[in-house]
Amino acid sequence: MTITLITGGNKGLGYETARRLIEIGHKVYIGARNEELGKKAADELGAKFVLLDVTEDASVSDAVAQIVKSEGRLDVLINNAGISGPYTKPEDVTADEIRQVYETNVFGIVRVTNAFLPLLRKSDAPVIVNVTSGLGSFGMVTNPETMESKVNSLTYTSSKSAVTMLTVQYAKGLPDIRINAADPGATATDLNGHAGHQTVQEGTDAIVSLATIGKDGPTGTIIDRKGTLPW
Structure with a gap:
């Protein structure tokens, strides 16, 4: 059985990804910083819960210890936890605002x-x-023909550029692991006030696709549900 951990897995894209992976036979651990909400989501899905705040070293270490004790290995890690931060005008953005978003x-x-x-x-x-x-x-x-070109959010957008580059550099440095990035697209979730045009199932297509690749699958790539994304 494939052992999978999803950070920020108690709602939105993380929750739907967990549901879909459980459906195809994964044993899923939902990582969430809110114990009550995390346990509720895990119980609804038939998943396992692990208390996990990605901004805290001690919390991450405790989560590792829990999965070491219960499973002894991890097959799939989905780094899904994320925050949008405030949509502040570029001239008004502060270093503290950027730091808060980058921390997650x-x-x-x-x-x-x-x-x-x-x-x-x-x-x-x-x-x-x-x-x-x-x-x-x-x-x-x-x-100019894309929806993405109409958004001017210095903090969130730059954080996601960093995520993509982290993916490429990890893939280069860790050739024994398949490491890729997924763009859900404009999906209706709490993150964007349910403003996206896609359903959560459509939004998780790329995530699930990359979570289920084999040892000969791609690495260092970025895709959305339609295919390779321009970098």
Whole structure:
């Protein structure tokens, strides 16, 4: 059985990804920083819950210890936890605002990925999926025909550009692990006030696709549900 951990898995894209992976036979651990909401989601889905705040070293270490004790390995890590932050005008953005978003969206991926590497390396076919966004794609935001080009959010968009580059650099440095990034697209979730035009099932297509690749699958790529995303 494939052992999968999804950070920020108690709602939205994380919740739907968990549902779909459980449906095809994965044993899923939902990581959430809110114990009540995390346990409720896990119970609804038939998943396991692990208390996990990606911004806290001690919380991440405790989550690793729990999965070491219960499973002894991890096959798939989905770095899904993310926040949008305030949509402040570029001239009004503060370093503290950027730091807060990066703490979850960027540093959280580094913190969780590095902590779980020993468990991933006990898998026969370890996989990491980083949830990014077309809003962080230079190709998308500079194309006037895309929705992404109409958004001017210095903090969130730059954090997702960083996620994509982290993905590429991890893939280059860790060739024994398949590491890719998924862009859900404009999906209706709490993150965007349910403003997206896609359903959560459509939004998780790319995530599920990358979470289920084999040991000969791609690495260092970024896709959405339609295919390769321009970088």
